[in-house]
Amino acid sequence: MKTVIIEDEKAAVRNLTSQLNEVKPDVEVIAVLDSIEGTIEWFNSNPMPELVFMDIHLADGSAFEIFEHIHITCPIIFTTAYDEYALRAFKVNSIDYLLKPICKEDVEHAFEKLESLQDSPFKNEDDLQTHDNELLQLIHSLKKQENYKTHFLIPLKGDKLLPVSVDMIQLFYIKDCQVKAVLADGTEHYFPQTLDELTDCLNPTLFFRANRQYLVSREAIKDIDLWFNSRLSINLRYLGNQEKILVSKAKVAEFKEWFSRK
Template identity: 60%
Template sequence: MNALIIEDEKAAVRNLQALLKEVAPSTEVIDTLDSVTESVAWFESHAAPDVVFMDIHLADGSAFEIFEHVRIASPVIFTTAYDEYALRAFKVNSIDYLLKPIGAADLRRALDKLETLHGAAGAGASAASGESLAELIRGLQRQGHYKSHFLIPCKGDKLLPLAVEQVQYFCIADGVTKAVVSDRERYVLPNTLDELTDSLDPARFFRVNRQYLISRGAVQDIDLWFNNRLAINLKVPTDGKILVSKLRVNDFKNWFSGS
């Protein structure tokens, strides 16, 4: 069996490779990828592997974006740390997931399920299940209960309530996540930007790149940038230029226009 690993954390790649050698030593890892862009290009130019191990959060966005650009004719075993909607979807579709940190027993169970799936329905049905899985996950995310408020620790023993609708954008700055309300109001949050992306209403917020998650209402105007990218200018000052990658331009336009 040959396997493709799509994962942006080098330590996680090494761990999964080591576990595969332990649990399924005949498995050959034919390639490792770390981004949506790289993965789309790979699937466009390579034959389908027997199985794909795919992290949900990649270097340049969500793994589910890959399904929007290419057809993946392989069963997929996702890896995740916290996406509860995805976990429910995996169970419904009989495609397993590996919850980080991954253990040998988890991997063995996933491969056993994959073998059973192949024997019962064949690789074609597995691929179809993978595609319907992505659709179901997107539907569940749209129907989910999204975060509406934060409680921000203040000096002393107080918590400051902050409504999500007040936030213009979230960003990574100085190694921490910040919620920006205005030029003078910035609050440090314990959440990662990936966690915020999963917990906030996607109709209101868009992850433009690894550093910024922006509100539609915060957009002042948009510059056409070189190499078919976009530069987003917000009503509130930012620490740097906010660029939308070429791969995400259409997604951003559709999101902003509500289509």
């Protein structure tokens, strides 16, 4: 099986190659590519391989940029340092992923999935189109995952900007039709974005939209009270907030599932 490895870490290449030799000796690594530019050039001048292992983060950018320039028609197994939750959608798709550091069992599972796909070919053009659309949605979702905000510059009086990392923020809430952020030290700052915009640009594994007024960080939650009508009341570590943050009955199951994620 002619295979291409797209990976910019030499140690990761050595480890993956070693695992492949042990699990699938018939795999022939015909090229190791370490950049977006080099990958595009190689695929434009060589026949399509039978399999690709692709790291998501390369030295010159996101590997997703590759798909904007070339069409890879063979199966792709992504390798990544993302946590399992961020990529769990791949578990039900023909494309698999290996979470670094890669072990023997990971490689075995990936080939089992690949063989299962090959034993169940698409029945018609509609099936193929559906698969392609699902893959595009997954790639879009993961590309968005890479673009979640990790830092903000908050405007202050006196023509200054305050740099703030997302992990410093306890919650966002609406007050007097404006959005305010509460930091871990208890200070509050106005934000120009709407709560909807913030909900969209922040990693949903870190923040939960409790209701129309509050977007809460997991780290800000002290404990939770069972409330009337099967609702929940979130108590924050930030003592300055005296209002109860209520999670509606309709969102209780979603909140519990969110909070228990890794």
